[in-house]
Amino acid sequence: MSSETIDWETLRRLRAEFLDASGATGVYWNSQSDLELYHRFFGARIGWKWDAALAQAAHAGWRCRSRKLFDWGCGSGIAALSAIRAIGADAIDEVALWDHSTLATRFARETLQREYPDLNVTIAERPDSGSLQGYLCLASHVLNEMTAADRDGLSELFSTASQVFWVEPGSYDSSRALLDQREALLEAFNPVAPCVCDLPCPMHQEENARHWCHFFGRPPVVAFTDRAWAQFGKMMEIDLRSLPYSFLALDSRALPPAPALEGVSRVLGRPRQYKGYTRVYSCDSNGHNDYELQKRDDKALWKAIKKERCEPLYKWTRIEEGRILSGEPANPVEETPSA
Ligand SMILES: C[S@@+](CC[C@H](N)C(=O)[O-])C[C@H]1O[C@@H](n2cnc3c(N)ncnc32)[C@H](O)[C@@H]1O
Numbered sequence: 001m002s003s004e005t006i007d008w009e010t011l012r013r014l015r016a017e018f019l020d021a022s023g024a025t026g027v028y029w030n031s032q033s034d035l036e037l038y039h040r041f042f043g044a045r046i047g048w049k050w051d052a053a054l055a056q057a058a059h060a061g062w063r064c065r066s067r068k069l070f071d072w073g074c075g076s077g078i079a080a081l082s083a084i085r086a087i088g089a090d091a092i093d094e095v096a097l098w099d100h101s102t103l104a105t106r107f108a109r110e111t112l113q114r115e116y117p118d119l120n121v122t123i124a125e126r127p128d129s130g131s132l133q134g135y136l137c138l139a140s141h142v143l144n145e146m147t148a149a150d151r152d153g154l155s156e157l158f159s160t161a162s163q164v165f166w167v168e169p170g171s172y173d174s175s176r177a178l179l180d181q182r183e184a185l186l187e188a189f190n191p192v193a194p195c196v197c198d199l200p201c202p203m204h205q206e207e208n209a210r211h212w213c214h215f216f217g218r219p220p221v222v223a224f225t226d227r228a229w230a231q232f233g234k235m236m237e238i239d240l241r242s243l244p245y246s247f248l249a250l251d252s253r254a255l256p257p258a259p260a261l262e263g264v265s266r267v268l269g270r271p272r273q274y275k276g277y278t279r280v281y282s283c284d285s286n287g288h289n290d291y292e293l294q295k296r297d298d299k300a301l302w303k304a305i306k307k308e309r310c311e312p313l314y315k316w317t318r319i320e321e322g323r324i325l326s327g328e329p330a331n332p333v334e335e336t337p338s339a
Contacts, residue, residue: 050082052217077108170244
């Protein structure tokens with residue numbers, strides 16, 4: 001698709017649908033070309049977020065434990081595509097797609113089959129309670145299109161799945177909505193990432209009200225070298241350098257637990273850099289803390305944090321009065337011999 005033939009009006013309309021959505025949007029895919037355009041730009045960018053979330057989860061010990069995927073609200077199919085790329089098509093027997101748009105499910109099936117001709121890709125019937133047993137359930141960028149009752153219904157539906165992997169845009173509202181899903185699913189699931197423990201999330205405490213659980217991925221080089229992407233960024237008023245996302249990877253409590261993340265902390269959002277020191281918003285089993293790290297206290301740690309690794313897991317080995325005095329990056333999988 002050359003940049004001259006891109007239908008910016010349709011992309012603008014779709015973007016407005018996504019931004020204005022506040023529950024029960026109804027079906028907005030009007031044609032196959034809506035989905036092609038979406039997949040080429042918005043879908044691709046969501047795929048970059050999935051890549052970052054899947055890498056971050058794998059770093060924390062997440063593994064696909066099922067041979068069946070279910071993509072709920074599949075749209076053009078980017079969540080399933082990204083997951084299969086990360087997991088490997090050989091490890092999957094079946095991919096089921098569900099969306100209230102039949103145009104979308106057909107498009108997603110064709111897209112997946114083009115890339116993986118040997119994969120069994122089906123369009124699912126509307127799933128009901130208990131029907132997702134044994135599946136790795138995927139959901140992506142759906143919460144703001146659902147009413148509160150729909151969201152409750154979705155967590156109920158997912159509650160019998162084997163695993164859930166969920167990616168949302170990384171805005172305050174979507175992250176908070178995803179947090180509600182986490183809390184609703186906690187009885188049946190162990191959080192594997194980004195959470196480092198299975199306690200109720202401290203984000204709900206009043207003193208943490210201005211924060212939200214989000215991260216930043218790294219866009220691929222093409223986002224900065226391709227003319228169509230440059231135009232897309234300008235026309236849609238999206239800063240392509242920034243790739244915020246929120247995510248949640250959960251394993252059924254019936255599965256053997258993923259490596260324990262005891263003593264590990266995750267840095268949320270972006271570390272904030274100041275002259276000679278950094279501040280990090282840290283999440284661990286002690287709750288949420290906004291710590292200061294002076295360069296002179298631990299230069300190696302300060303440098304590691306400044307580099308903004310994609311997997312922001314750390315062990316703080318000495319903390320005094322809100323100051324990290326020493327610590328190191330954590331590699332839970334490498335540190336767990338049986339993983
Ligand atoms: C913003 S798109 C995201 C599509 C895809 N998951 C992705 O990440 O690119 C939201 C999708 O959810 C679907 N959707 C929204 N509400 C739904 C519902 N109640 N039941 C089924 N699908 C729904 C829409 O049709 C649309 O395809």
